[in-house]
Amino acid sequence: MNRRIAIAEPDLSPLEEGYALEAIRSTWISSTGAYLTRFEQEFAAACGCGHSLAVSNGTTAIHLALAALNVGPGDEVIVPSMTYIATANAVRYCGAEPVFVDVEPSTWCLDPARVEEAITSRTKGIIAVHLLGHPADMDPLLEIAAIHGLWVVEDAAEATFATYKGRQVGGLGRIGTFSFFGNKVLTCGEGGAITFQDPTLATRLRMLRGQGMDPRQRYYFPIVGFNYRLTNLAAAILCGQMERRADILRRRREIVARYEARLRGVPGIALRTDAEWAVTSPWMFAATIEARAGVDRDTVARRLTDDGIETRPLFVPIHTLPPYRVEHARRGTELPVTHGLGRDGIMLPTHTLLTDADVDEVCDRLVAAVGAGRAAQGRLRVA
Numbered sequence: 001m002n003r004r005i006a007i008a009e010p011d012l013s014p015l016e017e018g019y020a021l022e023a024i025r026s027t028w029i030s031s032t033g034a035y036l037t038r039f040e041q042e043f044a045a046a047c048g049c050g051h052s053l054a055v056s057n058g059t060t061a062i063h064l065a066l067a068a069l070n071v072g073p074g075d076e077v078i079v080p081s082m083t084y085i086a087t088a089n090a091v092r093y094c095g096a097e098p099v100f101v102d103v104e105p106s107t108w109c110l111d112p113a114r115v116e117e118a119i120t121s122r123t124k125g126i127i128a129v130h131l132l133g134h135p136a137d138m139d140p141l142l143e144i145a146a147i148h149g150l151w152v153v154e155d156a157a158e159a160t161f162a163t164y165k166g167r168q169v170g171g172l173g174r175i176g177t178f179s180f181f182g183n184k185v186l187t188c189g190e191g192g193a194i195t196f197q198d199p200t201l202a203t204r205l206r207m208l209r210g211q212g213m214d215p216r217q218r219y220y221f222p223i224v225g226f227n228y229r230l231t232n233l234a235a236a237i238l239c240g241q242m243e244r245r246a247d248i249l250r251r252r253r254e255i256v257a258r259y260e261a262r263l264r265g266v267p268g269i270a271l272r273t274d275a276e277w278a279v280t281s282p283w284m285f286a287a288t289i290e291a292r293a294g295v296d297r298d299t300v301a302r303r304l305t306d307d308g309i310e311t312r313p314l315f316v317p318i319h320t321l322p323p324y325r326v327e328h329a330r331r332g333t334e335l336p337v338t339h340g341l342g343r344d345g346i347m348l349p350t351h352t353l354l355t356d357a358d359v360d361e362v363c364d365r366l367v368a369a370v371g372a373g374r375a376a377q378g379r380l381r382v383a
């Protein structure tokens, strides 16, 4: 194979180019402008939320949400360990401690059955991550939160436009957060958004996003805030992406469906089971390499790299990483599902620029790598 198949590529068209050029020519390239207002309104409406704020990325979106909810030193926040590092880091930025809970074996999202045992007198809330485009099971999480007086923040960085029981993610918990990094379903390079229904949160979130400035008195700063604003230039690109979102989603869904059709049921390869109440967002397609494959995930990934196919391991469980492992060991909680996914999970190329032939090529090579492992295992058994 001559061509490298990339794991992710942004889908940018002349529409985004035109809007970006317009923003440049207008000189409104910083954090005020018509594209920002338009994007915030359109994104809020598309997510079925009363409000949306554009922010600089998905990490600052989570930090801002937690800061608005007054998370601080001594507090604990329940998070899955099977997520991107940003979810846990944002808790630490507040001086608080993430408490890691296992995920469900079917959906790979936070397991509501394991949440209650992690709650202590210090717990302030739960971050439900909609992992790899699949919504977390929000109803039981919201019920547990209500019983214990906690809030739920949705980290929807990977799940733009997913729905849970017919409702858009981002408006189900207290605050929703999104990422528009280059590999996401919608992108502007680096960017993010916050969504929320409660209008009383709006002023505080806006102030925190803009250095703490008083909305009634310019350049007066009653609180310590951050500079987490998005630029009008980036919002111009997002407005183009919003206009094209039906096409982007359609092609990504076709790719996910093709992977499903080709890989489900292949011995040695396991796939996530989508809940019947979920409409997933077609972010990154992932599989796990089972023990019976006779070959481990890293060997499979190396073989695909040799074939010109870029993959990504599923997330290293955060509770095993240096900044978090000592604190987690003190708690002594076992997270077996997370461990298995971290060891066996592999993300496959998922973006709109892939042809059907590319997807078939990835599947052929993956099935061959797993098949070779099974054959080698068979030979060992015979010998």
Ligand SMILES: Cc1ncc(COP(=O)(O)O)c(C=O)c1O
Pocket: 057, 058, 059, 060, 083, 084, 086, 087, 129, 155, 157, 158, 178, 179, 180, 181, 190, 191, 192
């Ligand atoms: C689950 C999750 N949360 C948060 C983030 C952080 O987003 P960003 O990279 O835009 O800061 C990401 C993504 O990249 C993510 O996958």
